[in-house]
Amino acid sequence: xxxxxxxxxxxxxxxxxxxxxxxxxxxxxxxxxxxxxxxxxxxxxxxxxxxxxxxxxxxxxxxxxxxxxxxxxxxxxxxxxxxxxxxxxxxxxxxxxxxxxxxxxxxxxxxxxxxxxxxxxxxxxxxxxxxxxxxxxxxxxxxxxxxxxxxxxxxxxxxxxxxxxxxxxxxxxxxxxxxxxxxxxxxxxxxxxxxxxxxxxxxxxxxxxxxxxxxxxxxxxxxxxxxxxxxxxxxxxxxxxxxxxxxxxxxxxxxxxxxxxxxxxxxxxxxxxxxxxxxxxxxxxxxxxxxxxxxxxxxxxxxxxxxxxxxxxxxxxxxxxxxxxxxxxxxxxxxxxxxxxxxx
Numbered sequence: 001x002x003x004x005x006x007x008x009x010x011x012x013x014x015x016x017x018x019x020x021x022x023x024x025x026x027x028x029x030x031x032x033x034x035x036x037x038x039x040x041x042x043x044x045x046x047x048x049x050x051x052x053x054x055x056x057x058x059x060x061x062x063x064x065x066x067x068x069x070x071x072x073x074x075x076x077x078x079x080x081x082x083x084x085x086x087x088x089x090x091x092x093x094x095x096x097x098x099x100x101x102x103x104x105x106x107x108x109x110x111x112x113x114x115x116x117x118x119x120x121x122x123x124x125x126x127x128x129x130x131x132x133x134x135x136x137x138x139x140x141x142x143x144x145x146x147x148x149x150x151x152x153x154x155x156x157x158x159x160x161x162x163x164x165x166x167x168x169x170x171x172x173x174x175x176x177x178x179x180x181x182x183x184x185x186x187x188x189x190x191x192x193x194x195x196x197x198x199x200x201x202x203x204x205x206x207x208x209x210x211x212x213x214x215x216x217x218x219x220x221x222x223x224x225x226x227x228x229x230x231x232x233x234x235x236x237x238x239x240x241x242x243x244x245x246x247x248x249x250x251x252x253x254x255x256x257x258x259x260x261x262x263x264x265x266x267x268x269x270x271x272x273x274x275x276x277x278x279x280x281x282x283x284x285x286x287x288x289x290x291x292x293x294x295x296x297x298x299x300x301x302x303x304x305x306x307x308x309x310x311x312x313x314x315x316x317x318x319x320x321x322x323x324x325x326x327x328x329x330x331x332x333x334x335x336x337x338x339x340x341x342x343x344x
Contacts, residue, residue: 001064002026018045195222197262201265202221204218212237214237215243215318215323218251220251227333228258230330244267266303313344
């Protein structure tokens with residue numbers, strides 16, 4: 001990546017802020033994984049040196065790649081480009097409700113036709129010349145065949161063709177009731193499980209609001225369920241998934257520093273587990289932390305998902321980190337708060 005011409009710091013190319021520069025890349029100013037302050041001072045003014053050092057230096061692992069910022073995975077798509085350039089109209093609450101991605105498209109069209117008065121209800125059938133009175137007359141001639149299963153008369157056109165049934169609301173209620181009765185409730189016992197051998201690291205991240213202050217927390221226990229380490233850390237403002245990954249990286253680094261090298265990782269985010277295992281593509285904003293985590297991949301005996309009910313101590317510690325705004329490490333069980341001790 002070009003040090004002077006590429007907008008790698010996010011506030012514009014550095015060539016616009018200096019008068020003299022050479023042909024250099026960003027990696028030319030990195031030494032042993034950190035910024036080379038001497039090289040930066042020779043090329044930039046002090047305020048620009050501070051601006052550069054505010055960002056993390058590249059890890060020099062693999063090649064640089066272009067990132068399309070409009071998509072989570074960083075890959076270009078025509079849909080995201082169209083969303084970026086097309087004019088946006090004022091949406092309505094009703095449209096947002098029935099044109100919802102979670103609804104089947106047939107249901108969305110049904111709701112649209114209902115709101116626009118395009119369903120074959122009694123008023124519409126009368127408008128098109130279908131007379132409801134002929135239904136009872138046709139029923140008298142044909143007997144029970146002209147009556148619907150819901151107990152009401154069918155609407156019959158002049159030629160005796162059945163058009164629809166009157167008790168639409170009662171029929172819909174009956175169908176919804178049958179669907180509700182088909183749902184079964186399963187009760188599953190959930191508890192924290194011992195790793196059997198080595199050490200288990202449970203971590204979690206929390207966000208106080210949508211892109212609010214984030215915190216991370218974690219607990220390390222041995223194969224005999226003994227408490228070894230707990231931590232709460234402040235992670236700044238980011239997304240919930242990013243906070244969970246940062247908390248996991250923080251916990252792994254704490255374990256490595258203390259010699260807990262035979263690790264079983266457990267989080268309550270299935271998406272994060274799939275990203276680490278390579279089943280899902282990593283969002284480009286999380287790539288730096290994922291690379292840092294995978295440097296210790298040889299120490300991981302397993303990376304598993306657990307239910308939130310089995311991950312309560314890290315969740316409470318994560319909220320502590322978000323509210324306190326500082327990092328705290330607990331090396332003894334007694335140093336934890338009574339609520340966290342109770343969760344464990």
